[in-house]
Structures are given as C-alpha cells and as structure tokens.
Amino acid sequence: MSNQRPRIVLVGAGGYGRLYVETMAQRDYGADLAAICDIDPHLADRIPVIREQSIPIYPSLEAFFANDTADLAVLVSPVHFHTDMVLLCLAHGLNVLCEKPLCLTTQEAETMRTAAQKAGRFLSIGYQIDYRRDVLALKQDILAGRFGAPKRIAVYHGFRRGANYYARNDWAGHITCHGREVFDSPFTNACAHHFQMLTFLLGPTMRTACDITGVQAELYRGNPNVENYDVAALRFKIAGDTPILYYTAHPIRTECWGPVGVMEFEKATITYTGEKPVFHGVMADGTPFDYDAVAPGGDMQKLVDAITATVTGEPPICGVEADLPHIHAVRLVQQNPITPIRPELVEQVEQDGDYFYFVKNLEETLADCARHWALPGELGIKLG
Numbered sequence: 001m002s003n004q005r006p007r008i009v010l011v012g013a014g015g016y017g018r019l020y021v022e023t024m025a026q027r028d029y030g031a032d033l034a035a036i037c038d039i040d041p042h043l044a045d046r047i048p049v050i051r052e053q054s055i056p057i058y059p060s061l062e063a064f065f066a067n068d069t070a071d072l073a074v075l076v077s078p079v080h081f082h083t084d085m086v087l088l089c090l091a092h093g094l095n096v097l098c099e100k101p102l103c104l105t106t107q108e109a110e111t112m113r114t115a116a117q118k119a120g121r122f123l124s125i126g127y128q129i130d131y132r133r134d135v136l137a138l139k140q141d142i143l144a145g146r147f148g149a150p151k152r153i154a155v156y157h158g159f160r161r162g163a164n165y166y167a168r169n170d171w172a173g174h175i176t177c178h179g180r181e182v183f184d185s186p187f188t189n190a191c192a193h194h195f196q197m198l199t200f201l202l203g204p205t206m207r208t209a210c211d212i213t214g215v216q217a218e219l220y221r222g223n224p225n226v227e228n229y230d231v232a233a234l235r236f237k238i239a240g241d242t243p244i245l246y247y248t249a250h251p252i253r254t255e256c257w258g259p260v261g262v263m264e265f266e267k268a269t270i271t272y273t274g275e276k277p278v279f280h281g282v283m284a285d286g287t288p289f290d291y292d293a294v295a296p297g298g299d300m301q302k303l304v305d306a307i308t309a310t311v312t313g314e315p316p317i318c319g320v321e322a323d324l325p326h327i328h329a330v331r332l333v334q335q336n337p338i339t340p341i342r343p344e345l346v347e348q349v350e351q352d353g354d355y356f357y358f359v360k361n362l363e364e365t366l367a368d369c370a371r372h373w374a375l376p377g378e379l380g381i382k383l384g
C-alpha cells in the first residue's frame with residue numbers, strides 16, 4: 001500500500017452493499033471508496049451518492065482490474081460469485097472482506113484460505129456480530145472456563161419475508177441459480193447470523209468456531225412459490241454431544257421474530273435477546289452478570305476492522321475458520337427432505353404493498369418447541 005489510506009473496491013452495491021456505500025459517504029473511515037463493480041447499469045440512478053462523489057462503476061472485477069487496482073475488496077455480491085471473486089482479488093494482491101456466507105462448500109473455503117495465506121493477504125467474513133466487543137468478551141470468558149462446558153443451547157430467530165424480497169433478484173429462495181448452488185434459505189442467509197454466532201462463541205480458539213458433528217432437521221415450505229425451505233427446526237450436535245437447537249422461518253406474521261436464546265453451561269445459564277445480542281447470565285450460585293459495560297463497537301465494525309487490518313497487516317477476527325462450521329451445517333441441512341406446510345395452516349395476506357404467506361401460529365409453535373428442547377414432530381405437531 002502506497003500510503004496509509006487504503007483504496008477500496010466494492011463489488012455488488014445495489015442490495016446490502018448500498019449500506020457500505022452510504023456508510024462510507026457519511027463518515028471518513030480512513031479509506032477511500034475508489035470504485036464499484038456491479039452488473040446493474042442503473043445503479044447510479046438508484047444510489048445518488050455514487051454520482052455526487054464521482055465514484056466510477058465497472059461492470060465486472062475484470063474490467064476494474066484492467067484499469068485500476070485497490071488495497072481492499074469488499075464483496076457484497078450474491079453467494080454463488082464469492083469464490084471466483086475472492087480468488088481473483090487475492091490473485092491481484094488485495095485483502096478481502098467478503099459478505100456471509102463465504103461459499104457453500106468447505107473445499108472452496110479451504111481453497112480460499114490457502115490462497116489468502118499464499119498471497120499474504122487476509123480474507124475476513126461479514127458476520128457483524130463476531131466483531132462486537134461484548135460478544136468477544138463473552139467468548140473470552142467461555143474460553144477461560146468461567147462457565148464450564150456447554151450443556152445445551154436453543155435459539156429462535158426469524159424475519160418476515162414476502163413477494164418483494166423474493167422478487168428482488170434471481171436467487172432468493174432458490175436451491176440453484178443458473179446451475180450454481182445457492183441454497184438460499186433463512187438458515188443459509190438472512191437468519192444465519194445467530195447460528196454462526198453460537199458456533200463462534202463455542203469455538204476452541206478466539207478465531208475459530210466449533211465443529212458440527214450431526215444434525216436432525218425438520219424443513220418445511222410455507223410459501224409455495226419458494227423453491228427451497230423457508231421454515232427450519234434444527235438440532236445440531238457439537239463435540240461432547242451438546243445439542244444446539246435452532247429455529248428459523250420467513251412465512252411469519254412478526255416482522256422480526258427474536259432472536260431469543262438460552263445457553264446452558266455447567267456453571268451458568270446465559271439468556272440473550274436482540275439482533276444486536278444483549279446477554280444476561282446467572283451463575284449456578286445465583287450471582288448475575290452481563291456484558292452491558294463493554295462498548296460493542298460500531299454497527300460497521302467489520303469494515304472498520306478490515307480497513308485497520310489493511311494498514312496494520314493483522315487479520316480481522318472473523319476469517320474463514322469462523323465460517324467453516326456454518327458452511328458445513330448448511331450442506332448437512334440441505335440434504336434433508338422439504339415438506340410443504342399443510343395448506344389449511346397457510347394464510348395469504350396483502351400488506352404494506354407486499355404479499356405474504358403466513359403459517360398460522362408458527363412463532364408460538366416454534367418458541368414452544370424451543371422451550372421443550374424439541375423438534376415439532378417430537379411434540380406431535382404436524383406442520384406438513
């Protein structure tokens with residue numbers, strides 16, 4: 001890097017990537033957004049700040065590299081392009097912050113990890129919760145043995161998603177897109193964060209997440225227009241046969257359902273709520289504790305950390321190792337059958353300029369399953 005202000009190329013700016021454009025336009029993060037790559041020819045009409053700041057747009061990374069280069073690539077393109085783009089950027093000597101999920105096979109993830117090592121560059125992943133300093137403080141305590149071994153964990157988290165969400169691109173809700181695997185589902189994508197956070201919290205070192213050894217899955221399709229599952233009730237096993245129960249869904253009435261979680265350890269129970277998780281714990285002797293005093297960092301801490309790492313060379317906390325178990329879990333889950341929800345349980349509702357399929361009482365049903373550490377079928381609940 002020629003000076004201490006990294007030049008950034010942002011790939012995929014029209015969806016979640018817009019947040020990166022607007023974030024960097026609002027404040028000086030000590031880096032320059034040098035260029036954007038996006039296939040949308042109307043991108044600058046939709047995001048005025050791109051013209052205001054004269055940020056060049058290239059239709060592909062290849063076109064960008066033919067004219068220019070950068071120090072850091074931020075990839076916010078769809079998952080099925082991540083591997084090729086990461087490898088191309090590393091080959092050009094860039095550091096990379098890639099949005100989650102990194103990819104859909106552990107082999108590809110390992111290839112990218114090796115390529116980053118060979119290039120002497122970092123590859124960090126956009127799971128923003130992992131960059132929170134309160135989450136890292138909790139992880140440090142878990143690793144130091146303050147709570148003993150984990151015994152069992154249950155979390156539920158869902159986002160309501162309607163026709164507009166699925167219509168915004170050609171891959172939402174799909175198993176494959178133009179012959180490439182995408183496995184898009186609430187577990188793979190929109191509600192991946194909290195499951196990934198659990199594996200990260202229970203990882204054997206600060207930078208790693210814990211391995212998944214197996215899964216029992218009930219997968220359902222509530223919205224008949226969706227190819228993949230949009231409701232999942234999952235019981236994972238990790239080392240020591242500790243179960244992680246995870247419930248997630250899109251065809252729900254509640255705009256943002258949870259997350260609500262309970263983590264039972266040998267010497268403490270920790271409950272948490274909120275997308276930006278707030279933890280409350282109680283030790284076995286009744287002593288309460290929390291992490292409220294730890295400033296979590298900014299909402300875009302992952303970007304701040306990637307810019308800092310580009311200058312210092314010290315890799316950010318969430319790299320390939322932190323994503324591998326979720327990538328493995330996505331594939332294990334996807335091998336299970338998908339059952340359509342019984343039509344009498346599904347309502348169709350037009351609301352707020354959108355069109356939804358809601359599964360009646362789904363939030364209550366799955367929250368009840370979480371309280372019983374059970375999958376719906378084990379409680380005799382027939383969703384399909």
Ligand SMILES: NC(=O)c1ccc[n+]([C@@H]2O[C@H](COP(=O)([O-])OP(=O)(O)OC[C@H]3O[C@@H](n4cnc5c(N)ncnc54)[C@H](O)[C@@H]3O)[C@@H](O)[C@H]2O)c1
Pocket residue numbers: 011012013014015016017037038039040059060076077078079081099100101126127128168169189
């Ligand atoms: N961390 C988070 O909270 C969070 C939130 C939303 C999305 N994401 C992740 O961001 C990524 C993108 O998701 P999205 O919902 O914004 O997708 P999207 O399909 O809504 O938008 C993708 C953008 O990339 C562009 N694009 C598509 N193919 C491209 C290509 N080959 N080259 C360059 N640009 C291309 C599109 O034109 C569009 O502007 C996914 O990996 C997703 O999981 C992360």
